[in-house]
Every structure is written in C-alpha cells, then in structure tokens.
Amino acid sequence: MGLSMECRDSDSPWVAQVWRSTSARVDSMTSVASPHWELVIWEEAGRVNANLQGPESRASIAPVPQDATFFGITFALGTWMPHLAVSQLVDSSAPLPDTTRRSFYLRGSAWHLPTFDNAEAFVRRLVREDILVSDPVVTSVLAGREPEVSARTAQRRFVASTGLTRGAIRQIERAREAALLIQGGAPAGEVVHRLGYFDQPHLARSLSRFVGRTATQLSARTEEEAMSLPYKTGPLDSA
Known part of the structure; x- marks a missing residue:
C-alpha cells in the first residue's frame, strides 16, 4: 500500500x-x-x-x-x-x-x-x-521577461512572495525534474547534460539535498519508499 x-x-x-x-x-x-x-x-x-x-x-x-x-x-x-x-x-x-x-x-x-x-x-x-x-x-520574471525594477528589488519581491530566492527556486525545480527523469529511466549522465549540471557528483549532491534519494535509489524505487514527488496529473496511483 x-x-x-x-x-x-x-x-x-x-x-x-x-x-x-x-x-x-x-x-x-x-x-x-x-x-x-x-x-x-x-x-x-x-x-x-x-x-x-x-x-x-x-x-x-x-x-x-x-x-x-x-x-x-x-x-x-x-x-x-x-x-x-x-x-x-x-x-x-x-x-x-x-x-x-x-x-x-x-x-x-x-x-x-x-x-x-x-x-x-x-x-x-x-x-x-x-x-x-x-x-x-515575480510572475513576469518566471515567464522569462525582464522585470521593470532593479535586480535587488526583484530578489526582495521573490523572497517576500515565495520565501525563497530565485536561485534556490531554480535549484529545487531542477532537482525535481532530474528525479522525475531518472525515475522515468533516463541515465544519470544524460540528466547531467540535459539539465546543465557540472558533472555526476554535482547531480548527486543536488538529489541528496533536495530529493533525499540517490540516482540508484530513484531508478529502483519500491512502494515502501514513499515520496512526495508525483507532481504529475493522473488517477490515483501508489507513490
């Protein structure tokens, strides 16, 4: 279960x-x-x-x-x-x-x-x-548009509305995407290249910090290893 x-x-x-x-x-x-x-x-x-x-x-x-x-x-x-x-x-x-x-x-x-x-x-x-x-x-920056305020002001607005810096958000989102790719069968080396990690140790540190799993564990996930990572639409499924 x-x-x-x-x-x-x-x-x-x-x-x-x-x-x-x-x-x-x-x-x-x-x-x-x-x-x-x-x-x-x-x-x-x-x-x-x-x-x-x-x-x-x-x-x-x-x-x-x-x-x-x-x-x-x-x-x-x-x-x-x-x-x-x-x-x-x-x-x-x-x-x-x-x-x-x-x-x-x-x-x-x-x-x-x-x-x-x-x-x-x-x-x-x-x-x-x-x-x-x-x-x-914040929504403008996330949509890829240049903000009509200074970089310092934009950063302050990010922290006020999200609690995190833009850099921290990028790191978390990239690690989540990496985990989903690995769960889907993508090799770690391919994930490094696709998502712009420096190398596999960089990917490993990111996964450990933000996902709490190694690439090997993500590839061989069992039902006992419950995670809050689905973030995909679909019917009820065991996580």
Missing part, C-alpha cells in the same frame, strides 16, 4: 496544482523540497485539520498518519497572502484555527472547507476578498 495520490493541473493562474491522497500502512515519507506553499486539509481518526504548509528548502522525513485522507491546493509561485509572511513558513507550517468538517478560520473569518472539485472557486473568493494576491514582478 503506502500513499495513493491523484493530482490535477489547474486553469487558475493562482494555482499550480490540486491534489488528494490516502495513506495506508505507511509511517513516514520522504518530503521532497518544493518552492510552493500549500493549503493542506486532512482527516485522521475522525478529526479534520487544516494547515498552511510552507515551501520546503530541502528534503526531509515526514511522519504520515495512518489511514488518513488528504487534500491540498498548491499555489502558484508569486501568489501569497500579504497578512502572512511566507518566509516564516519555509520548512514549517501554520495550523488554521477552529477547523471542523465544515469550516476553518482564516484572517478572522470562517471559510467553508474547499474540495478537490471546487478548489478554484475557493481561490477566486480569496482573491476577491484581497486575502490572496499575486506579485506581477
């Missing part, structure tokens, strides 16, 4: 991905580094919880509650909540108070729990209420 996960892309510019999963007979997982922050809602032992999960700057081992169900909205880079410092959430999380099966509290108001199917409607309401905003400088 392990973790079964379903992910889907979103047509919302505010959302990177929507996902849900279930756990069975797994105690822990490798949580792979991610530049995104998320809203995560889960139920275990009849109790519903909600967290704002911050970006993860490195791979870590995370506990997994038994027989739990999870749902998450992964927000697009550059999307943030001005009342909440994303930098304080890096490698951490903030529980949302008074969470029940129907609602939770966010910035002093009760909000109905979103679902896998209505996540975009929930996000649109956050935007209308000015709880969720997008930084145009």
Whole structure:
C-alpha cells in the first residue's frame, strides 16, 4: 500500500496544482523540497485539520498518519497572502484555527472547507476578498521577461512572495525534474547534460539535498519508499 495520490493541473493562474491522497500502512515519507506553499486539509481518526504548509528548502522525513485522507491546493509561485509572511513558513507550517468538517478560520473569518472539485472557486473568493494576491514582478520574471525594477528589488519581491530566492527556486525545480527523469529511466549522465549540471557528483549532491534519494535509489524505487514527488496529473496511483 503506502500513499495513493491523484493530482490535477489547474486553469487558475493562482494555482499550480490540486491534489488528494490516502495513506495506508505507511509511517513516514520522504518530503521532497518544493518552492510552493500549500493549503493542506486532512482527516485522521475522525478529526479534520487544516494547515498552511510552507515551501520546503530541502528534503526531509515526514511522519504520515495512518489511514488518513488528504487534500491540498498548491499555489502558484508569486501568489501569497500579504497578512502572512511566507518566509516564516519555509520548512514549517501554520495550523488554521477552529477547523471542523465544515469550516476553518482564516484572517478572522470562517471559510467553508474547499474540495478537490471546487478548489478554484475557493481561490477566486480569496482573491476577491484581497486575502490572496499575486506579485506581477515575480510572475513576469518566471515567464522569462525582464522585470521593470532593479535586480535587488526583484530578489526582495521573490523572497517576500515565495520565501525563497530565485536561485534556490531554480535549484529545487531542477532537482525535481532530474528525479522525475531518472525515475522515468533516463541515465544519470544524460540528466547531467540535459539539465546543465557540472558533472555526476554535482547531480548527486543536488538529489541528496533536495530529493533525499540517490540516482540508484530513484531508478529502483519500491512502494515502501514513499515520496512526495508525483507532481504529475493522473488517477490515483501508489507513490
């Protein structure tokens, strides 16, 4: 068994991905580094919880509650909540108070729990209420356009809206792509060339830091080695 996960892309510019999963007979997982922050809602032992999960700057081992169900909205880079410092959430999380099966509290108001199917409607309401905003400088840089501000200002805006520098985001995204390529059967040497690593030791250090796996382990992954790396759309599948 392990973790079964379903992910889907979103047509919302505010959302990177929507996902849900279930756990069975797994105690822990490798949580792979991610530049995104998320809203995560889960139920275990009849109790519903909600967290704002911050970006993860490195791979870590995370506990997994038994027989739990999870749902998450992964927000697009550059999307943030001005009342909440994303930098304080890096490698951490903030529980949302008074969470029940129907609602939770966010910035002093009760909000109905979103679902896998209505996540975009929930996000649109956050935007209308000015709880969720997008930084145009960050989205412009991510789209490959030159920002109309200084490099120092752009860097400051990146850290404010993502909690990470642009360089850190690039490193994390490259390591995630490398891991997916290796899982798909690409040789390490080919990955080095395709993604611009200096050499195989450079790739190995990146995988160890951001993915928590060696190239050999990724190539021979078993069900017992649960990871938070699917980030591909598709039906429920064991991770």
